[in-house]
Amino acid sequence: MPDQASPLPHSVCVVIPMYNSADSIEQTLASLAGQTRLPDHVIVIDDGSTDDGPQRVKDFAAPFRLTLLHQANEGQASARNHGLRHTEETFVAFLDADDTWYPQKLEQQLALYDELNRQGRPVGLIDCYVLNDYGDGRRQVEKRRKNGWHFYDFIHANVVNGVSSVLARRDVIMQLGGFDASLRYSEDRFMWARVAEHWEIHTVPQVLLQRRVNSGNITSQPTKYYPQKIRFIEVYLARYGEQLSKQQRIDFVLGNHTDFLNLFSRRAEHAQVIGVYRRMLEYSWQTLIFANGKPTLRYLYACARSLRKTTASTTAH
Known part of the structure; x- marks a missing residue:
């Protein structure tokens, strides 16, 4: 070409x-x-x-x-x-x-x-x-x-x-x-x-x-852009999935989701962190050890914070 x-x-x-x-x-x-x-x-x-x-x-x-x-x-x-x-x-x-x-x-x-x-x-x-x-x-x-x-x-x-x-x-x-x-x-x-x-x-x-x-960047609006990231993953794999190795496909998918998991974590949007992580885990068990286990640690922290919030709300009522 x-x-x-x-x-x-x-x-x-x-x-x-x-x-x-x-x-x-x-x-x-x-x-x-x-x-x-x-x-x-x-x-x-x-x-x-x-x-x-x-x-x-x-x-x-x-x-x-x-x-x-x-x-x-x-x-x-x-x-x-x-x-x-x-x-x-x-x-x-x-x-x-x-x-x-x-x-x-x-x-x-x-x-x-x-x-x-x-x-x-x-x-x-x-x-x-x-x-x-x-x-x-x-x-x-x-x-x-x-x-x-x-x-x-x-x-x-x-x-x-x-x-x-x-x-x-x-x-x-x-x-x-x-x-x-x-x-x-x-x-x-x-x-x-x-x-x-x-x-x-x-x-x-x-x-x-x-x-x-500025304020329109994904850093401040990850919820708006995350579905578009998922669409990008689908389009990329539809074109290049067959010429990538299995490990390259896993790295690509988990890496793209991790970008947003990290953003949601920094914004303390714990439900979103949990949702992204579970989507990653459905794709590959390697989510558990991906990026030196940092997404897993963020997920566990989000679970703990969500549980604490639920417990506090139940106690208040």
Whole structure:
């Protein structure tokens, strides 16, 4: 499936899904206008916004071609696909409407691609390090570095540092049919895994993106997103289950459930912890020892807290 990349010069289109992002979209677009290598085309897809974000896009004085598209609210995967259908550039970069790029983001990624291309490497995607800026003031750098074939790494985690960090060959994304619009969560991980199945993934080892992590993130709404995680597990296994070993399938399923078990545990949502753990145990007995037994300890703690709460309630009555 890999083929040799097109020769220079390159062109770049940035695809931005937007939903009620009036408070951030201008800053996001400004970070594109400040690039040392300007994008050739920027497409903003209004995903059914009810605020004045679309008008702010129309009013933005862009030093690049700027296109605004509209659709009913169908989620980020659908919005990105809508934008992709209007691209024709060599590369496509993805950017969320509340994230911002550092000035050399595109320049550095294109330079790395050119160097790897000269070496004959079948590169499909390049990301960069990411600074996560949390609403409570915390900051954390995502710096997973990739330098080749990484398909099996996606069994354990999404090893791409963030959607907004990605610069990908357009022909690669289009050949794969874009994002799976049936997914409302982890659609990016599934997309990058599909890229990694046939092409190399590389990283510019510099922080070139600042990502805002707000109240809509899964950390604050795990109950909303957990059913979507289950859907992702089903879709991933339907596509790749047969080519994974039994142990790889177990690691994939238990690892994805554990992500949410940990979130529920930190939020003291004990009934949810118990429910996730039992779902894991139904899949494999290895749940008992998975991740050095930490999910089991969290489950036992949740059971104890739930029992204590039930006992206290019974005593009070």
